[in-house]
Amino acid sequence: MERNRRIFVxxxxxxxxxxxxxxxxxxxxxxxxxxxxxxxxxxxxxxxxDFFMTERPNYVFxxxxxxxxxxxxxxxxxEFIYTNIQSQSxxxxxxxxxxxxxxxxLASSCVYPxxxxxxxxxxxxxxxxxxxxxxxxxxxxxAGVRMCQSYREQYGVNFISAVPADLYGPMDDFNPETGHVLxxxxxxxxxAKTSDQTEVMVWGTGSPRRxxxxxxxxxxxxxxxxxxxxxxxxxxxxxxxxxxIRELAGLIKEIVGFEGDIIFDKxxxxxxxxxLLDANKISKLGxxxxxxxxNGIRQxxxxxxxxxxxxxxxx
Ligand code: GDP
Numbered sequence: 001m002e003r004n005r006r007i008f009v010x011x012x013x014x015x016x017x018x019x020x021x022x023x024x025x026x027x028x029x030x031x032x033x034x035x036x037x038x039x040x041x042x043x044x045x046x047x048x049x050d051f052f053m054t055e056r057p058n059y060v061f062x063x064x065x066x067x068x069x070x071x072x073x074x075x076x077x078x079e080f081i082y083t084n085i086q087s088q089s090x091x092x093x094x095x096x097x098x099x100x101x102x103x104x105x106l107a108s109s110c111v112y113p114x115x116x117x118x119x120x121x122x123x124x125x126x127x128x129x130x131x132x133x134x135x136x137x138x139x140x141x142x143a144g145v146r147m148c149q150s151y152r153e154q155y156g157v158n159f160i161s162a163v164p165a166d167l168y169g170p171m172d173d174f175n176p177e178t179g180h181v182l183x184x185x186x187x188x189x190x191x192a193k194t195s196d197q198t199e200v201m202v203w204g205t206g207s208p209r210r211x212x213x214x215x216x217x218x219x220x221x222x223x224x225x226x227x228x229x230x231x232x233x234x235x236x237x238x239x240x241x242x243x244x245i246r247e248l249a250g251l252i253k254e255i256v257g258f259e260g261d262i263i264f265d266k267x268x269x270x271x272x273x274x275x276l277l278d279a280n281k282i283s284k285l286g287x288x289x290x291x292x293x294x295n296g297i298r299q300x301x302x303x304x305x306x307x308x309x310x311x312x313x314x315x
Contacts, residue, residue, distance in 0.1 A: 001029070003100075005171050008033045008057035010091050011064025015171040015215050016106060016164075020061045023219035025039040033057055042087035047053055052094035056111055061102040061222055062088060062144075067108075070133050070203070072273045076134040094148050095155055104226055107141040107147050107234060109211070109275045110134040111163060112253035119278035122163070127152050127245060131272040134138050141151040149232050159283050160229055162221070165238040165277050169215030169296065170303040182212055185249055186301055190260040191307065198260040200253075203268030206246035214296035217289040224287045238277035239289050255297050 001007070007024060012034040021034055033055050039071030040051050043066055066083040071082060088105065095103045112120045113128030125145070129140045148159035167179060173179035174187040185202065186283055192200045221237040243251070249262050291299075 001102075001223075003028050003241055005029070005058040006031045006033060006056065007059045007061070008055065009061045009063060009085075011062070011185065013037055013131070014064070014067075015169060015173075016065075016167055016218060017061070018171055019169065019215040019219035020063050020222050023216070023223055027223060028223065031223055042070050042090055045082060045086075045090050047092045049097065052098035056098060057095075058101045059226060060091065060100050061226075062091050062103060062105045063222070064088075064091075064110075065106070065141075067137075068095075068173070068178050068181075068301040069180040069184060070269055073134045073137055077132075077310075081136035085143055088140070089147065092144070092151060092159065095159070096151050101158065102226060103148070103157070104222055105159065105160055105161040105165040106144050106222070107163045107237075109147065109163055109165055109238075109277055110138040110272070111234075112275070113142050114272055116234055119156060119240060119272050119276040120236070121278045122236060124279060125234060125238070133264075133269055133271045145234055152232050160231065161234045162223065162225055163234050163236045163277065164218050164221070165211040166220055166275070166306040167214040167215050168212050170301050171215075171301070174304060179290065181210065181245060182248065182252070182297070183300075185252045186256065186297070188303055189252055189256040190301075190304065192260055193256055193258045197305050198256065199263050200247045200249075200260060201265045202245065202262050203248070203265050204219075204245060204254070204270040205266055206249065206264050207244055208270045209242045209244050209274040209276065210248065211242040212248070212293055213289070213301075214291040215292050217296075220290070221282065221287055221299075222301050224285075225282075228285050236277040237277055237282060238279040239293075240279040240283075241293075242274065242276040243293065250295060252301075255301055257275065
């Protein structure tokens with residue numbers, strides 16, 4: 001991507017898109033388009049088409065998505081499938097219509113089958129049944145991947161898809177009711193520590209394993225793929241390493257400095273037993289991540305604490 005190219009980051013008001021936008025700014029890109037959601041509702045087809053025809057971006061990072069943790073996915077399946085299919089379809093179709101040079105669509109590791117061999121290679125996509133707790137979201141993401149491939153086949157456009165591991169970092173959803181495990185446990189343990197609670201509930205058995213990717217590493221990989229990847233198949237973005245929820249809870253406890261007990265609430269679902277991505281394809285191209293899980297959690301925790309302090313001052 002030449003530095004003066006017009007670039008649209010869809011989803012820049014949320015964690016992944018914001019990180020991509022910051023990374024582009026830091027790399028010296030200046031022709032960035034990022035209207036706020038009040039001006040550009042991605043679920044509104046006409047608004048999206050008008051936007052693309054007027055703004056004419058050359059490159060698109062499609063990082064917008066309605067995301068959530070295991071509980072949010074089970075409570076709001078209709079919102080997850082509708083919002084994601086609608087907004088990504090609008091963006092992909094408008095990108096083709098308006099002559100976008102290249103588009104990167106971000107999928108999710110839940111697109112792979114529930115009982116996928118581990119680590120999960122790109123070719124395992126669509127080889128088995130999905131994990132039920134995230135199926136509507138995963139179906140929407142698979143539709144996005146297949147849409148990019150179909151537009152390539154029929155229209156010859158350079159639309160690619162990547163599958164990141166579970167994201168975390170500043171601007172994550174720290175609401176334990178709706179967020180993913182890492183941010184939820186950071187928030188719960190911070191609350192417990194600051195209000196002298198003696199226990200924190202961790203959902204499920206603690207035995208599922210998850211691979212966590214810091215959002216700044218994701219952003220770095222997105223720019224790398226825009227410059228170095230042109231194939232129709234998906235490409236994984238990950239570290240090749242995962243941890244059990246029990247280990248993750250222990251690490252977060254230590255970083256937060258919570259001294260009480262961790263209790264496992266087995267009435268809550270475990271979800272997929274494991275979601276470790278095979279990162280060989282992207283590492284052969286020359287990309288590797290920089291932020292270790294421990295450093296990433298520390299940095300995210302510092303960000304969260306300063307957010308909490310700012311909120312306390314306001315009220
Ligand atoms: P998933 O990767 O789609 O299953 O989504 P999550 O990140 O929400 O959950 C990952 C795993 O962490 C599941 O086994 C959850 O049961 C477990 N978990 C433990 N405590 C929590 C919590 O406080 N919040 C969330 N969201 N998950 C938790």
